[in-house]
Amino acid sequence: MAFGGFSKSGGPQPIAEINMVPLIDVMLVLLVIFIVTAPLLTHAVKIDLPKASSSPTLTKPDKIELAIDAGGAFYWNGEAIDKAAVMARFASEARKTPQPELHLRADRNTRYQVLADVMAEAAKVGLSKIGFVSEPEKDLSATAPGVALPPASDVHGRTSAARGRMPEEVAMQSSLRSR
Secondary structure (H helix, E strand, O other), rough: OOOOOOOOOOOOOOOOOOHHHHHHHHHHHHHHHHHHHHHOOOOOOOOOOOOOOOOOOOOOOOEEEEEEOOOEEEEEOEEEHHHHHHHHHHHHHHHOOOEEEEEEEEEEOOOOOHHHHHHHHHHHHOOOOOOOOOOOOOOOHOOOOOOOOOEOOOOOOOOOOOOOOOOOHHHHHHHHOOO
């Protein structure tokens, strides 16, 4: 604590520090008060509750696989069906409890308008659990040893050499891929 200094200037000067001792004392008193009163505030009434041995019956919702090929033909769980019948089945499935999940599996070349119409009709009748099913891309790193991989390219289709990398970096990346 600074009660004075070695300077020989005239008279006493104000101390520019906060006295922390009273603040620490107040904090410790408040801490003791909270420690003592906290267990008193959480009193509980002891009740002997009855025991029940029931298990909840969980019914899993059905799932509807609706496939759409490139020509716009519909397949309801593998069965060929026309668009009017799909809409009628949507209405009947929407009334079920629990509501079934609609899994849309569309061909890569299916027009977006067809998918948008199907999703709009499903939402209009009340089907809210709609999901898309896709197949994951093939993993190129799992190719057989000795098989050459295509050169790495960025989102613009440029290879690493076209992006300005040094030939040593390209060779190092190629050797890492072939491992």
